Amino acid sequence: QKEVEQDPGPLSVPEGAIVSLNCTYSNSAFQYFMWYRQYSRKGPELLMYTYSSGNKEDGRFTAQVDKSSKYISLFIRDSQPSDSATYLCAMSDGQAGTALIFGKGTTLSVSS
Amino acid sequence: GAGVSQSPSNKVTEKGKDVELRCDPISGHTALYWYRQSLGQGLEFLIYFQGNSAPDKSGLPSDRFSAERTGGSVSTLTIQRTQQEDSAVYLCASSLDGLGEQYFGPGTRLTVT
Numbered sequence: 646q647k648e649v650e651q652d653p654g655p656l657s658v659p660e661g662a663i664v665s666l667n668c669t670y671s672n673s674a675f676q677y678f679m680w681y682r683q684y685s686r687k688g689p690e691l692l693m694y695t696y697s698s699g700n701k702e703d704g705r706f707t708a709q710v711d712k713s714s715k716y717i718s719l720f721i722r723d724s725q726p727s728d729s730a731t732y733l734c735a736m737s738d739g740q741a742g743t744a745l746i747f748g749k750g751t752t753l754s755v756s757s
Numbered sequence: 758g759a760g761v762s763q764s765p766s767n768k769v770t771e772k773g774k775d776v777e778l779r780c781d782p783i784s785g786h787t788a789l790y791w792y793r794q795s796l797g798q799g800l801e802f803l804i805y806f807q808g809n810s811a812p813d814k815s816g817l818p819s820d821r822f823s824a825e826r827t828g829g830s831v832s833t834l835t836i837q838r839t840q841q842e843d844s845a846v847y848l849c850a851s852s853l854d855g856l857g858e859q860y861f862g863p864g865t866r867l868t869v870t
Contacts, residue, residue: 687863689861691858735800741854744813748799749798
C-alpha cells in the first residue's frame, strides 16, 4: 500500500461546477496537509496548508482533513477554466526537514 | 518578493555526460529541498539542506547524484554519467525553517538522449 493514494483522473467538469478532490493516506503520523496546483510545464504552487483535522477556507477553495479516516479533500466552488491543472496533495509528519510525501496528482479540466 | 528560481529551465544532454542544475531559494529560507518528478511517478524526494547541518541525502537514487549548497543559499544538483532514466523534471523547493510550507521553483526539465 502506497503512503498516499490519489485518483489520477482525469476529471472533467463544466464551468461553475463544484469539484471534489481527495487523497487517502496510511501513515497516522502525518499532521500537516497541503494541496498544490500545477499547471503544465510549471512548478507546483501551494494552494492550501492545514494542520491536523478540520476545515480551512480560502476564497473558492476549502480543504478538509479527517485524520480518523486518514482522508483529505479539496473542494473548489464555482470552478473556472483557469482551474484546469493537476492538483497534488502532500503531507508530512511535521518533523524538521521531513520531505513532503505527495500523491500522484489528479488532472482537472474545466470546460467553458 | 522573488520566489524560488531554477536554471536552466530545459537541459538536453547525451547519455554519459555530467549535468549541473541550479536552485536559488527564497531569500531568508533556511531549508532547501530537491525533488524529481517523472511521468507517472509523482514527486520523489532527493535531498534536503537545513542551514549549516549535514544534508539528508536519503532520497538520492544512486552515487551518480550529488548536491551542494554554498553559503546557505544557492544549491547545485549534479548528475554524473547521465542515463536515460534520469530524464525528468527536477524541482527545488525552499521553506522558512524546514517545518512548514514548501515553495517550489519552476523546475528544470532534463532530457537524456
